[in-house]
Structure formats: C-alpha cells, structure tokens
Amino acid sequence: MPTTRTGDSTEPAVRTPDWGGVRLHVVSGKGGTGKTTVAASLALALATGGRRVLVVEVEGRQGLSQIFDVAPLPYAERRVAVAPGGGEVFALAIDPEEALIEYLEMFYNLRRAGNALRRMGAIDFATTVAPGVRDVLLTGKCKEAVRRKKDGVHVYDAVIMDAPPTGRIARFLNVNTEVAGLARTGPIRSQADSVMEVIASPLTAVHLVTLLEEMPVQETADGVDNLLAAGLPVGGIVVNQVRRPLLSAASQSKARKGKLDMAAIEADLARVDVLTPSGALAGSHGMVLAGEVAHALAAEAADHSERLALEQRERDNLQELHRPTYEIPLRPDGVDVGTLYELAELLRGQGMA
Amino acid sequence: MNPSEIVPLSRELDIDALLDDRSIKVIVCCGSGGVGKTTTAAALGLRAADRGRDVVVLTIDPARRLAQSLGLTELDNDPRPVAGVTGEGSLSAMMLDMKRTFDEFVESNADPVRAATILANPFYLSLSSSFAGTQEYMAMEKLGQLRARAEADGSWDLIVVDTPPSRSALDFLDAPRRLGSFLDGRFIRLLAAPAKAGGRAYFRVLSAGFGMFTSVLSKVIGGQVLLDVQTFVGAVDTLFGGFRQRADDTYAMLQAADTAFVVVAAPERDALREASYFVERLEAEAMPLAGLVLNRVQTTTLPDLDVGTANAAAARLESGSRTPVTAALLRIHADRVATLERQKRLAERFTAAHRGVPVATVPSLAGDVVDLAGLREVGRSMAVTT
Numbered sequence: 001m002p003t004t005r006t007g008d009s010t011e012p013a014v015r016t017p018d019w020g021g022v023r024l025h026v027v028s029g030k031g032g033t034g035k036t037t038v039a040a041s042l043a044l045a046l047a048t049g050g051r052r053v054l055v056v057e058v059e060g061r062q063g064l065s066q067i068f069d070v071a072p073l074p075y076a077e078r079r080v081a082v083a084p085g086g087g088e089v090f091a092l093a094i095d096p097e098e099a100l101i102e103y104l105e106m107f108y109n110l111r112r113a114g115n116a117l118r119r120m121g122a123i124d125f126a127t128t129v130a131p132g133v134r135d136v137l138l139t140g141k142c143k144e145a146v147r148r149k150k151d152g153v154h155v156y157d158a159v160i161m162d163a164p165p166t167g168r169i170a171r172f173l174n175v176n177t178e179v180a181g182l183a184r185t186g187p188i189r190s191q192a193d194s195v196m197e198v199i200a201s202p203l204t205a206v207h208l209v210t211l212l213e214e215m216p217v218q219e220t221a222d223g224v225d226n227l228l229a230a231g232l233p234v235g236g237i238v239v240n241q242v243r244r245p246l247l248s249a250a251s252q253s254k255a256r257k258g259k260l261d262m263a264a265i266e267a268d269l270a271r272v273d274v275l276t277p278s279g280a281l282a283g284s285h286g287m288v289l290a291g292e293v294a295h296a297l298a299a300e301a302a303d304h305s306e307r308l309a310l311e312q313r314e315r316d317n318l319q320e321l322h323r324p325t326y327e328i329p330l331r332p333d334g335v336d337v338g339t340l341y342e343l344a345e346l347l348r349g350q351g352m353a
Numbered sequence: 354m355n356p357s358e359i360v361p362l363s364r365e366l367d368i369d370a371l372l373d374d375r376s377i378k379v380i381v382c383c384g385s386g387g388v389g390k391t392t393t394a395a396a397l398g399l400r401a402a403d404r405g406r407d408v409v410v411l412t413i414d415p416a417r418r419l420a421q422s423l424g425l426t427e428l429d430n431d432p433r434p435v436a437g438v439t440g441e442g443s444l445s446a447m448m449l450d451m452k453r454t455f456d457e458f459v460e461s462n463a464d465p466v467r468a469a470t471i472l473a474n475p476f477y478l479s480l481s482s483s484f485a486g487t488q489e490y491m492a493m494e495k496l497g498q499l500r501a502r503a504e505a506d507g508s509w510d511l512i513v514v515d516t517p518p519s520r521s522a523l524d525f526l527d528a529p530r531r532l533g534s535f536l537d538g539r540f541i542r543l544l545a546a547p548a549k550a551g552g553r554a555y556f557r558v559l560s561a562g563f564g565m566f567t568s569v570l571s572k573v574i575g576g577q578v579l580l581d582v583q584t585f586v587g588a589v590d591t592l593f594g595g596f597r598q599r600a601d602d603t604y605a606m607l608q609a610a611d612t613a614f615v616v617v618a619a620p621e622r623d624a625l626r627e628a629s630y631f632v633e634r635l636e637a638e639a640m641p642l643a644g645l646v647l648n649r650v651q652t653t654t655l656p657d658l659d660v661g662t663a664n665a666a667a668a669r670l671e672s673g674s675r676t677p678v679t680a681a682l683l684r685i686h687a688d689r690v691a692t693l694e695r696q697k698r699l700a701e702r703f704t705a706a707h708r709g710v711p712v713a714t715v716p717s718l719a720g721d722v723v724d725l726a727g728l729r730e731v732g733r734s735m736a737v738t739t
Contacts, residue, residue: 030386030387031385031386031387031518032385032386032387032388032619032621032623032624033387063623066622132479165386165518167414167518213721214416214418214721214723215416215721216387218416218417243688244688246681246684246685246688247678247681247685251678251681260678260682261678264677264678264679265678265679265682268670268677268679268680269666269679271670272666272669272670273666274658274662274663274666274683281655281657281658282662283657283662284657287657288655288657292655293655293658296653296654296655296686297655297679297682297683297685297686298682299654300653300654300655300682300685300686300689301681301682301685303719304685304689306719306720307719310719310720310721330688332688332689332691332692332695333691333695334622334695
C-alpha cells in the first residue's frame with residue numbers, strides 16, 4: 001500500500017521539531033483512541049537520528065510489549081527497538097508495588113521488610129488506598145528517568161509516558177494537589193514537589209490522542225481545559241485513524257446525494273476488466289451484475305463521504321482548541337511493528353519530533 | 354446483508370430471545386473502554402422496553418448527546434422515565450453519581466451525627482471521590498438498590514447495567530471486592546484498633562514489623578492521614594456489616610441465574626483480548642454469560658470484489674491522463690474490504706478460542722448514535738439473525 005501523508009500538505013516534509021525543549025512527553029487520550037500506538041511511534045520518531053528514548057507504561061497492561069512484539073516487560077528498562085540512524089528505544093512497565101519497595105529501600109533501607117509488609121496488605125494499602133501515593137510513585141519514576149545522568153550527560157534524551165486516559169490525566173499528573181491534603185511534610189511531599197518541578201515545567205508536554213468522533217473530541221476539549229486549570233503544560237493533539245480523503249469535495253457531495261454517473265463508472269470498470277464484456281463482475285460467473293457492482297461501490301463512496309463530513313466537523317471543533325495538531329492515517333490492515341516506523345516518519349514530517 | 358455472513362462466527366447471540374426471557378432480571382454490559390458499552394446498554398434497554406418490558410438502564414459515563422437522547426441532562430442519581438417507548442413497556446434511565454451514592458449509603462446506614470462525622474472525614478472524601486474501585490463498588494451498590502426497589506414495588510422487571518470505563522473489563526468484577534478487602538482487611542483494622550485484629554497474640558507477633566511500618570507510613574504519608582483512616586474505620590466499623598461482606602453479597606448476586614452478562618467489544622486486537630479475559634473469567638466463576646456483542650463491524654455488499662483486484666484496477670485507471678472518480682471508488686472499496694478482513698481474522702481468533710460463546714454483530718455506522726431512532730437502529734441490527 002502506498003504511504004499517504006495526511007496533515008497540512010503545505011508544510012515542508014521535515015521541519016524544526018515543535019517540542020525541542022521537551023524531555024518528558026506524556027501521551028494521554030480516551031480509551032480506544034490508540035494512545036499506546038502513538039506513544040510507541042513518538043518514541044521511534046524521537047529516537048531517530050541516534051538518540052536514546054525511554055517509553056514508560058504505568059497501567060500494568062503490557063501494551064508496550066504487545067505493540068513492540070517483545071516478551072512481557074519486567075520492572076526494568078529493556079531495549080525494545082532500534083530507530084533509523086542508530087537510535088534506541090527502551091521500555092519500562094512500572095509496577096507501583098515494586099516502585100514503593102524500591103522507594104522504601106532508597107530512603108529507609110527496608111527492602112527485606114518488603115515481603116512482610118506485602119503479606120500484611122500494607123503495600124497494597126499504600127499503593128492503592130492511600131490516594132495519591134500511587135500516582136506520586138508512578139510519576140516520580142518517570143521524573144527520575146528524565147533527570148538521570150551518567151558522566152554528566154542525560155541517560156535518556158527523551159522519556160515518553162503512556163499515561164492514563166484523558167478523563168483522569170490532569171488529576172494523575174497533578175500529584176502536588178493530590179497529596180496536599182495528605183502529606184504536608186515528609187518524603188512523599190518532597191517527592192511530589194520535585195515531580196511537579198518537572199511536570200509543570202516547559203520540560204514536559206502532555207499530548208492528547210483523539211479520533212475524529214464526537215466523544216473523543218469532546219473529551220479532548222475537556223482534557224485541555226482540565227490540564228490548563230491545573231497549570232499543566234498542554235502539548236499537541238494527535239488525531240489517529242484519519243481516513244484518507246479519496247474523493248474530491250465535489251465528488252463527495254455527489255456521492256452523498258446519489259448523483260454519481262453510474263454509466264461512466266460501469267464503463268471505467270469494464271475498461272479495467274473488473275466487469276466482463278457480458279456485463280458482470282469478473283470471477284462471479286455472471287452472478288453479480290454490472291449495475292449491482294456500480295451501485296455497491298457508489299453506496300460505499302456515499303458512506304465514506306458521510307464519514308469524511310463528520311470527521312471534518314470534528315476537525316473544526318479541534319481547531320478551536322488552538323493546539324498544534326498531527327494526523328495519523330487509518331490503517332485498514334491494522335498496526336504492527338513495521339507500521340510504527342511509518343507512523344514515526346509521519347510524526348517527524350509534521351514536526352512532532 | 355447481515356454482517357455475520359461476512360464475519361462467520363461460531364453461533365449467533367439471539368438478542369430478542371434474551372430480552373424476552375422474563376426470568377432474566379439483570380443484564381450487565383462489560384468490556385474495555387471505548388467499545389460502545391453505554392450505547393449497547395441503552396440500545397438493549399430500549400429494545401427490551403419496545404418489546405414490552407419495564408426497563409431501567411443504569412449508565413455510568415454516557416456521551417453527552419447519548420445522555421440527552423435519554424433525557425439525562427446532568428448527573429442524576431435517580432431513574433427518570435424516558436419518553437418515546439412504543440407499546441406496553443417502559444424505559445427509565447439514570448447516570449451514576451458515585452459520590453452521592455456513597456454519601457446516601459452512609460446516610461442511610463448511620464445515625465445523623467455519625468454520618469456527619471464520616472462525610473466530613475478527609476479520608477472518606479478521598480475514598481468516595483478518587484479511589485480506583487469506588488466507581489465499580491458504587492455501581493454494584495446502585496444495582497443492588499435498584500434491584501431491591503424492583504422487587505419491592507415492581508417498578509421494573511429488567512435492569513440493564515453499563516459498567517465503568519476502565520482499561521480492563523475485569524475491574525468491574527474485582528474492584529468492589531478489592532475495596533471491600535482493604536476496608537475490611539487485617540491491615541486497616543490493625544491501623545484502626547490493633548487489639549481487635551485477631552487477638553493480642555497475633556498483634557504481638559507482628560508488632561515489631563508493624564510498628565516500624567506505621568512509623569514509616571506516617572512519615573511518608575503523614576500522621577494525620579493515619580489518624581483520619583483510624584477515625585473513619587472506627588466510625589464505619591460497627592455500621593456497615595463489613596464492606597467485604599457487602600461486596601461478596603453483590604458478587605453472589607451476579608452469579609445468580611437471573612443475571613446475564615453481555616460482553617461488548619469492538620473488532621480490535623486490544624478490545625477482543627480484554628473480551629477473552631473476561632469470558633474466561635466468567636466461565637471460571639460459573640457466571641451466566643449470554644454472549645458477545647461485537648460493535649462497529651465493517652460490512653460490504655460486494656464481497657466478491659477483493660482487495661487486490663480492486664487496487665490493481667484502481668492503479669490502471671490512475672495511470673491514465675485523467676483519473677476518473679471510479680478509481681477512488683475502487684480504493685474506498687479496497688480499504689473497506691481490507692478493514693473487514695482484518696476484523697474477520699481477529700473475530701475468528703476469538704471464536705476459535707471460545708467456541709461456545711454466541712456472538713451478535715453491529716455494523717459500523719457512518720454517524721454517531723444521538724437519539725432514540727439511532728438506538729433503535731443499533732438494537733435492530735444487533736437482533737438480526739440469519
């Protein structure tokens with residue numbers, strides 16, 4: 001299948017990345033919009049040209065190992081892909097319990113007590129019931145990866161978080177407020193403060209993934225409002241699964257009104273041997289007649305045009321958010337590792353990386 | 354053409370037989386986020402009402418226009434009648450207000466003074482608004498209330514439940530018990546009142562490690578939180594008959610023969626994987642599974658024109674000096690059939706692993722479902738059998 005570039009075709013193929021100063025890319029979006037696909041593609045895009053990128057999963061779903069087609073990720077950073085020009089993508093699935101034990105070890109040398117605490121339900125309690133603690137641990141781990149240095153240089157050029165969905169993202173990231181009522185002093189408080197130093201700064205951008213459908217677009221608009229209200233840096237909007245516009249505006253209009261020239265369509269189909277000289281679909285043994293073929297194709301074109309019109313309406317709604325917007329085409333065949341590289345190139349071409 | 358002709362599936366789910374079965378009192382729609390659970394629940398409810406049943410639909414987080422189509426304009430914790438049902442049946446709908454359900458639960462189980470103490474407790478405020486699992490617990494709680502009311506005054510003979518949006522469909526089953534276990538568990542009881550938790554001997558054994566942990570915990574999250582938790586648990590302890598007991602009771606209710614689970618999925622890898630987990634879990638727990646509703650299934654009326662032929666013909670038309678519209682039509686068709694074939698492969702993978710599970714399909718619609726007519730159309734296409 002030919003690669004189709006979507007997005008604003010007046011843009012040059014490659015331009016200065018829009019998020020040059022950003023080191024933590026948070027990717028959120030409504031469930032089912034393709035957050036993990038976008039996070040993985042963005043990781044490849046950012047790694048292109050020899051950079052090291054870490055992509056982090058925080059919800060324990062092993063979505064990254066599935067999309068990169070590698071064994072389930074442990075609580076450790078593993079290389080999952082290479083990018084053109086010597087780049088490397090590492091992945092990490094954060095387990096909040098492990099993160100807490102690691103944290104206790106770091107501050108209190110308590111690793112050996114970890115199992116006893118776990119049996120008592122104390123670890124469960126701290127990571128699940130005590131509100132905010134879990135989120136501080138998850139965001140804290142990402143912050144640590146952003147800040148981590150070896151021999152004076154950053155270990156990762158960029159960190160990408162495959163984050164919770166749009167409906168929860170502002171609350172999830174705004175750990176400061178979350179633990180404010182909880183811990184006024186102490187290590188969790190200072191941990192929350194240092195997380196906010198990164199997350200609420202120009203080092204971070206929160207990108208929202210959407211489809212051109214009513215509900216995801218509405219959630220994206222709400223998400224932007226919530227992030228802004230919380231003082232968090234809103235990044236770009238990634239529109240996933242955009243249909244390639246195969247028909248001109250005039251033809252779309254004709255298709256929707258049922259005014260396509262059926263005789264011309266039949267003649268074209270006969271010319272390229274889709275229809276036999278006797279007026280039937282080739283290979284159908286005369287069972288599917290020329291008129292049926294033309295009408296079926298016209299009806300599908302009408303559906304396609306109807307969908308494009310709806311997509312355009314939602315695109316207009318997104319425009320009102322005044323955010324940099326990137327588009328990824330619908331892949332009828334689905335997404336595999338190879339596709340991720342193509343999507344990465346598309347994101348680079350549009351300036352996201 | 355019926356989509357199931359294109360996606361051959363093990364067995365068809367007979368939606369109308371399910372809705373007409375008066376021994377079924379509760380239908381639970383489960384599935385991962387973004388697969389059309391709420392629309393499915395609303396469409397099932399409307400169709401059941403149109404077929405003569407008195408239905409209440411409990412939605413969790415409906416799209417704005419879908420909510421409006423059901424007459425729901427804001428979070429409203431009580432069922433409201435929906436106008437426009439044809440025939441003898443009736444339809445009511447409500448949107449779950451998690452915090453209010455929890456508050457009402459407290460108010461109806463405690464005397465006013467104690468209720469006020471609980472409602473003002475900071476730990477309660479966090480728990481009732483943000484704990485992962487509270488929404489599921491409260492959805493179960495509300496279902497229990499609706500059921501009790503249905504039995505008491507006969508308002509409804511069918512409750513259709515949408516489940517909270519979560520990445521994992523299993524959360525609906527597990528979260529309430531998880532929350533119940535925490536609130537009723539050893540650890541929180543130790544926190545609240547050490548001497549009560551299984552006797553003094555037990556406490557003495559654990560006290561060294563436990564004392565260390567509470568001191569660490571109070572350093573990490575603050576002593577005030579521990580105090581809040583202790584006050585909260587102390588206040589609710591004697592009143593609720595145990596959170597876990599309550600969660601176990603609702604869980605048992607879901608295992609009863611008058612409940613039917615409908616697993617909802619879209620023909621995408623992740624959604625079907627979640628559906629598989631869920632189906633396996635229901636089987637393991639002997640929970641009554643009615644079948645799978647597969648939403649947004651791509652269809653074509655021209656299955657005999659395959660992807661390769663359509664693309665090759667389009668390429669030939671495009672090679673001329675002027676590209677006719679027909680080339681675009683062929684490309685649209687090729688994309689459509691490619692999508693359909695991918696979905697078919699994914700659906701077949703599911704049905705191969707779960708042969709006994711009946712499936713109903715809903716074709717992909719060009720537009721969003723925003724009114725009762727749209728919901729009726731979804732219900733109709735779900736119920737079509739070949």
